[in-house]
Amino acid sequence: MILVDVVSLYFFFMVVAAVYSSAHITSLNDSDYARTAVLLCFAVCFYIVGYAMELNSDSIRQILFWNRVEYIGIPFVSALWLTVGLMYTGYYTRHKKIWLAAIYIVPLVTLVLRFTNDHHHLYFASLSFVTESGALRMIKEPGPWNYVQAVHSMMMILVTLGLFLYDSFQTEENAKGKISLITGASFFAATGLVLSFFKPLGMYLDYMALCLPATCVMVILAIQKYDFLETKSIARSRVFESGRDAILLMNRQNKIIDYNTSAKNLFQKLDISLTDKQIPALFRRHPKLMEGLLDPETRIVRIRFNGEKRYYEISTKNIDGRGGTQGRIKTVRDVTETYKLNEDLKRQAMTDELSGLGNRRAFLQIGQKRMLESEEKGGAVHLLMMDLDYFKNVNDQFGHPMGDRVIQGFGEILKGAFPRGNLIARVGGEEFAALLSGLGDDEVRSDAETVRKSMEKYDFCYRQKKFHITVSIGIARKDFLGQTLDKLMRMADQALYQSKERGRNCVTVYEGPVNLSNKE
Structure with a gap:
């Protein structure tokens, strides 16, 4: 029972940390990117709280109830983890519908099959109960879909790891700290998944639930120390929605990872959808505009809308963090009237x-x-x-x-x-x-x-x-x-x-x- 008490206390602190992270992220911004990270924290909370309550339950009915609560979060942890990775690296919206299908069909089916398992036994082939160290424990015999869900989760974790490693190695500054934390987080998640199947210590514990908090701690450290989420958060809270200028947030690889409504409206006039965030693909029909966005210096570019010439000033503000420049804010301001006035003054002179x-x-x-x-x-x-x-x-x-x-x-x-x-x-x-x-x-x-x-x-x-x-x-x-x-x-x-x-x-x-x- 002492082990159960220690594990429960451990889970309690991890839930507090996850809730704190959710509140911290929400206070910074309410973008899709931040909301996805918050959903990840809540999925972890459902998983950990459900399992902690399962460990402390003394009846079969209670154990079954809390096990179902766990599965409100379990199928979606790795899926949301991959979604955060895709959004962070700028790959998510390029093929959004395909990604949604590939990532979330298996978790959704898993949720349904777990709640209806008594009718088909596709997720758990059988459930039995034993007494271990004076406590009632549930023994789960995996069904065929359990293996599908496990493989899917492992793939999500490995793909996320690959995305973060690739993005980190593309950065100009030394990113060893962030690489270590993200690698460690993914490693603990994958280890927990493997141990849950092999149960090397012979105890009926959910090793994934035990390892997942360590993953959360490393993610929180990455957020706070290496600006994993803060670049977008600080930029949005300061300038993103504060004016009529079009504002783009670009990461160090010059990928557009966020934009405000004014930017969306402006580029829609040019038949440019910012859902494809690769700059060369976005602006290949507007080379002058692309040059202005890639140039760190302030530039004036001319854009033609329905036969009318408009002039835009493109300026750059670096987002500096502890490891150097974390990204750039590009402000695209309509300066047509000022430009024409200056040209008139020049002509007059x-x-x-x-x-x-x-x-x-x-x-x-x-x-x-x-x-x-x-x-x-x-x-x-x-x-x-x-x-x-x-x-x-x-x-x-x-x-x-x-x-x-x-x-x-x-x-x-x-x-x-x-x-x-x-x-x-x-x-x-x-x-x-x-x-x-x-x-x-x-x-x-x-x-x-x-x-x-x-x-x-x-x-x-x-x-x-x-x-x-x-x-x-x-x-x-x-x-x-x-x-x-x-x-x-x-x-x-x-x-x-x-x-x-x-x-x-x-x-x-x-x-x-x-x-x-x-x-x-």
């Missing part, structure tokens, strides 16, 4: 408000890039420098508002004269520039003449009186590698000076240096 063309800053920055591109790709580059003739007289005679209208009119002429993609800018008060790529000399000269003639014919009206204004143009061509934009501008400026010397309202192509000492 690079745009001349009056003419609608680029300003001098834009011309110099973009022009230098275009010159470098021409070095790599080849192709002709021409620069046109243009100056409105006697523009100061317009301001003096008609006022600055009229001068503004002249600038606007010339801007419209330039926009219509050159193919889109060429760089056109107002670089001074009445001075304009156009950097043209991929055009021949004759074509550039023809375009310049078109601009000159269009401006010459353009009617400006002041108090019902028409007047015209002309433009002088200088053209320079990039002739050799390494030629800079600044050098090309000086060459085009010299050609422009020659146009003014020739009486204005003409086009001059740069042919060599000229004396600029008399330039006004």
Whole structure:
């Protein structure tokens, strides 16, 4: 009886530990993952409490009753243990229906057969009772389904062990402690299952019930010391459901192991179901999005929904534990309005408000890039420098508002004269520039003449009186590698000076240096 008292006390403390673990896990989060771990704890409790009461029962009726209580938990312990392993490693939802069938059909059938065993004896071939050390004990003769359930349980334990070992060896940091605990937990469970059949000590004890608490202790240690459940728990309690941003929790192998409702809704718009949690398979049709999720740095990615472009910022927050980084929280935030506002501000900073063309800053920055591109790709580059003739007289005679209208009119002429993609800018008060790529000399000269003639014919009206204004143009061509934009501008400026010397309202192509000492 002393042995029974010791075993009962042992079971009592293990039940308390299991209940405490359930409460601890529940307080951290209420995800499917945590709920499964809680169900595992409850299954263990039913098993241990039922067996402890069976040991302390003094009648056949009580023994049979508590044995049935045990089987509310017994068939499901290894099944839930495997489910937790599959969820932890990210394999569960990939083939959810198949896993559910493979894992839970045998436990459910076992539960039914145990409660109806008196009618078919498929689970227990026979039940008898003996007195051992002054206590009544039940002797169970296994039936055919008992062996099926035992093999199934052993397979569940071994598969779980394999999953945890594989996941642990895939981690970057040293995971020997976690490997040892998980291996030990699975070893004790498997040992208890084997000993229950062979009964090496000759006593009618349930060795599985004796070994299972040790398994629970090791699992609890793994949870508390090696962040077995805490990564997801801390992440969810802090940020998962606190905002409208899409949030993904990724483990160290970059598998998505959890996500919030906003993430589910966002990716559904892209026909992405997060039930398949392998990132390459999920996002193979969206490579930019996949790169953003795998990149530890913050990135902006563009996603198109029904023809509309939306911009999302993908940021990363590491989840650090005692053994290093345990996982990553990926936040996908819609920044479309902010992005567009910033782009508008950039455009405004690079745009001349009056003419609608680029300003001098834009011309110099973009022009230098275009010159470098021409070095790599080849192709002709021409620069046109243009100056409105006697523009100061317009301001003096008609006022600055009229001068503004002249600038606007010339801007419209330039926009219509050159193919889109060429760089056109107002670089001074009445001075304009156009950097043209991929055009021949004759074509550039023809375009310049078109601009000159269009401006010459353009009617400006002041108090019902028409007047015209002309433009002088200088053209320079990039002739050799390494030629800079600044050098090309000086060459085009010299050609422009020659146009003014020739009486204005003409086009001059740069042919060599000229004396600029008399330039006004």
